[in-house]
Amino acid sequence: MASASLTSPNLVGRSAELAVLDRHFDTALARGAALILTGEAGVGKTALLDAAAARTSEAGFRVLRIFGCPYQKGIGFSVLNQLLLRLAEGIPALPAWQAETLQAVRGLSQEQPAELLAITNAVQALLTRTATETGPLALIVDDAAWVDRSSAMVLGTLGRSPHAGPIALLGASRTGDESLLNNIGIPEYEVRPLDDAAANELVADRFPAMAARVRRRLVAEARGNPLALLELPVPLDDLQQTEWGALPAVLPLTERLKNVFSTRVAALPAATRKLLLLAVLDGSGELHILQRASDGPDGLSGLSPAERAGLVQVDGGTGRLEFRHPLTRSAVMDLSTSEERRWAHGALAAELPEGSEHRARHLADAAVGPDDHVAALLHEAAYSTLRRGDAVAAITTLLRASELSATGTDKARRLAEAACLGANITGDLRNVRALLDNAGHADPSGVGSLAAATAAASRLLNGEGDVDTAHRLLIGAIETHEWPGDGETVEDIFREALNTLLLVCFYGGRPELWHSFEDVAKRRRPPTSGRLLPVILGAFGDPAHRALPVLDRLDHLVRGLHQQTDPVRVFGVALSSTYVDRLPGCRSALRRVIDDGRDGGAMALAIQAQFLLAGDAYSGGQWDDVLAMTEEGLGWCETYDYRLTASTGRFQRGLVAAARGDGATAREIADRLVSWGNPRGLGALRVYASHIRALSALGDADFDTAHRLLRALVTPGEVPLFMPHALWLLLDFTEAAARTDHHEEAAAHVAAFRRADIPSISPRLAMVTDAAEAMATADFIDHDLFEAAIATPGAERWPFDWARICLAYGERLRRAKAGGAARVHLDAALGTFERLGAAPWSARAAGELRASGIPVRPLEPVESDGRDRYALLTPQERVAAQLAATGLTNKQIATRLFLSPRTVAAHLRSVFRKLNVTSRGGLRDALTAPMP
Incomplete structure (x- = not known):
């Protein structure tokens, strides 16, 4: 008979345990075996028993499942009778005295049950006979701690018998529970909690819609206990399981978890539970806080019963109180009343300093009605939380502050601020309208507040509104806003208003929008602004x-x-x-x-x-x-309904599609940007669309179309104000203008960039400006400018721009009959375009190479130690290295390649470094040495 394979697809993270059970049942096939699984409540012992029962049944075992019961623990042979009931058809075939013994145990005979040894022998005979007739037996005992003493003695003797035959006994018992089966020498295996990876996998599989942050919180609280992992999500509503609802500080327990974790807490003295409640709500574990907050006469001595029960411990290193299992905290909370929790919050608040965030939160949780003072403290705490990076908690705190606000004005202000932060930071755009409606009901006069206007503008931009309406709304709110003080909370809302107005101006794409932005920002900027x-x-x-x-x-x-x-x-x-x-x-x-x-x-x-x-x-x-x-x-x-923000992502996909020659996708994206942006006054989207279309046309060498599209955006000789995208269009416009014989336009545009000193902004802008100026020149090849652009330090960081420059230089060199030099740059461009998947640009480079009449083939690599040496070098470095290895001087190489001797020297220095050589002789040896 094949061994019992216990690999179960339904158990997560239990491969080691299943392997142990696999070996256990394999052993049982030969001579019988017994094993008791131990572990904390909910750790998955029953799930392992279920898996064992299913797989051993498939492997040919006959499974006999029996259960201990706390209500029948005092009834002799109650569990053994579960077994005999399942095997009753085999009892008459036993010798008469054994059959009579078992019938007496079942209560079906007038005789009294014989002594325990006789009963054990009769049960073993019945099991052996059954195994001989039907195949090996798997005797599975759940809740072994509740097995009555008489049955436990019989089962234990069977489990330790070396002559039991192909009978496998597998039991499970909770750690710490007294069980006779655990004390008579049967081997034990401890089932450990799941590790974090398996715990995450289990929750993600069972609750796929749960947000990652919620899942991590549950995994941390459950500490690998599978029952807790599967039960903790049950009390949470849909909002709490996703990203919208805030989780409570202490997670609630289901009835099943209460049975596991609350029993020992409920048995503690009232004074101990009071101290534990303070510890749960404080969360720091600092004993001095508990000592001061406790009003009991015995101070911390009340913790002793909890320590003896194994619920808490004091860490020897830090001196802090720790709960041995996080869900014990939930049990403490579950067993407390609302009045007790308010008392504990108030006691803890009294021990914390003025201005403390924790004090504000404890006071808020202790409050039973509106309290303006506490609401103001909580309001400040919300923005401290925001500046630490927890926007979700900040909004939750603002909403609680609004509940505690005694006046409609304060309530409305805090609701509007929650809406503002939700729209601009947390992605809660869908709830903005409801929050603003509630704010309007609380104080109709506050609908034009700065926070409300900012939230409403975000909704407009991503909905059916237009730029001008959003702009007027924000400008008006900033102009009329009355600063309630100079605190940082004012600064945060003002910052969000300006951030929203900034996006309005950018997407609007008109200088007049920016001018009003600058004016209002200067006049209304609070003194604490950064x-x-x-x-x-x-x-x-x-x-x-x-x-x-x-x-x-x-x-x-x-x-x-x-x-x-x-x-x-x-x-x-x-x-x-x-x-x-x-x-x-x-x-x-x-x-x-x-x-x-x-x-x-x-x-x-x-x-x-x-x-x-x-x-x-x-x-x-x-x-x-x-x-x-x-x-x-x-x-x-x-x-999350961020339709305007989506336009940037679509623009980026459109650029890739255009560069790779997917004209249909590029056109569809460009058309979509224009059709959505035009009715809303989103000028930036028209620029996006023209950029995509022009790039697609340039790749196809349709320079007339590219020039027409870009000429509508660019005025030659001017760098437009407040049009940052113009910095990305220089190379495109110059190439299109030059290739359509508008050289004066191209030159004027480059000159405008030079006057504005744009090349000083970054190496990339210096590179494209040099290249654009070289492209704009009609009568000769400006080798110095092309070389300077191609040799820009770090040019490999912008491979598409760099390859386009190489292509442009190679095209001019080929037309000037400098075929050898042209090949270097065209090869470089072709290799880069092919790596990028820029098919139309690859076709242009390959076409130029074919037109040069030079065979297009890769340079032969020389390998050593299994590595391609040439793979380390750029195309220019490869050619320079080959020529240098033949003995040519830098000046001779420069003449052949239309480069300056200084550029050749730079290439060779890089080659020497990459190939780890120090001389031309070493270079020659490196390039010609055979493989070892």
Whole structure:
């Protein structure tokens, strides 16, 4: 008979336990075996018994399942009778005296049951005969602690018998429970709680819609107990299981969990439960706080019964009180009354200093009605929480502060602020209207408040509203807002209003919107305002004309992002970095914001952070990552109704489609951006659409179409105010203008960039400006400018732009009959375009190579240690290395490749470093040495 394989698809994280049971039943096939599973309540012992029963049955065992019962523990042979009932048909076939013995045990004979040894022998005979006739037996005993003494003695003797035959006894007993089966020498195996990975998998499988942050909280509280993992979600409503509802500080227990965790707490003295309640609500574990807050005469001595019961312990290292299992805290809360909880909160608040967030929260939980003083304290606590990066908790705190507000004005203000933060930070756009309606009912005069206007503007921008309406609404609210003080809470709401107005101006795309923004921000800016706003205005709002004075400050802010916990500030710094090429320094901070959003935190900011990273990935040539990131981001936009924010993700997908030659997708995205943006006055979306269409046309060498599209956006000789996107269009416009013989336009546009000193903003902008100027030249090839662009330090960070420059240079060299030099740059462009999947650009580069008449074939690699040496080198470095290895001087190589000797020297220094050589002789040896 095959061994019993206990690999069950229904059990998560129990492969080790199932392997133990597998070996146990294999042993039983040969000579019989017994095993008792032990473990805490709810750890999964019964689930393992179920799995064993199912799989052993499939493997040919006959399964006999019996259960201990607390109500029958005093009744002799009650559990043994469960077994005999299942085997009753085999009893008459036993010798008469054994059959009579078992019938007496069953109460079906006038005889009294014989002595225990005779009963054991009769049961063993019955089991052996049954196993011989029907196959091996699996005797499974659940709740072994409740097995009556007589039955336990019989089963224990059978389990220890070396001649039991193919009979497997498997029992389960809770750790700490007294059981005769645990005390007579049967081997035991402790079932441990699930590890974190398995616990997460179990909850995710059973509750797939649960937010990650909620799942992590449950996993932490359950501490690997499967019953707790499956039961803790049950009392939570749909909002609490997803990202919208706040979880209680102490999770509620179901009836099943109460039976497991509340029994020992309920048995404690009242004074002990009181101390435990203080410990639960305090949460710090500090004994001195409990001692001061307790009004009992014995102080902390009341904890002793809980320590003896194994519910709490004092950590020897920290001196703090710890609950041995987090759900004991829930049991303490569940057994307390509302009056007791209010008393405990009040007692703890009295021991905390004025101004403490914890004091404010305890006072709020102790309150039984409106209390303006407590509401004001809680209001301040909400913004402290926000600045630490927990926007969800901040909104929950604001809502509680609104409940405690005695006046309609304060209630409305706090509801509006919750709506504002929800719309701009947490992604709670769908609840904005309800919150604003409630605020209006509380105080109809407050519907035009700054917070309410900011929330309403966010709804307008992502709904059916238009830019001008949102702009007027925000400007009016900022103009008329009366500052209630100079505290930081004022600053936070003002910041959100300005952030929303900033997006209105950006997406509106008109200078007059920006001018009114600047005016109102200067006049109405509170004195405590930080220094980020000028950076955002300069580097993001109008980088062409205002970035240079703020770049040092921006670089400082980017370097400090690793310490920044406020997601609003992280986003502001990253947004400022977008057009001035500082986004790589923001990546890790943006990922933190995204992870927080995935976990149910600042989702609105997470969406925008995702698209910032996608834009960075596009510039860096990670186009497959762009598609993956924007797909996820657009899914969030659909879920949370952020339709305007979605336009950025669609624009990025449109660029990839255009660059890769997917014209149908590019056109569909461009058309969608225009059709949605035009009725709402979203000028930026028209720019997005034209950029996509022009890039698609350039790839197809349709330069007339590209010039027409870009000429509608660009005035040659001018760098428009408040149009940051113009910095991304220089190369496109110059190429389109030059290829359609509008060289004067191209030259004028480059000259405008030079006058504005735009190349000083970043190496990328310097690279594309040099290349654009070289492209604009009609009568000769400006080798110095092309070389300078191609040799820009770190040019590999912008592979698509760099490859386009190589292509443009190669095209001009080929037409000038410099075929060898052209091949270097065309090869480089072709290789990069192919890696990016930029099919139309690859076709252009390949066409130029074919037109040159030079066979297009890869350079032969020389391998050593299984590595391709040439894979380490750029195309220019490969050619320079080959020529240098033949003995040519730098000047001779420069003449052949139309490069300067200085550029050749730079290439060779890089080659020497990469190939670990120090001379031309070493270079020749490295390139020609055979494989060992």
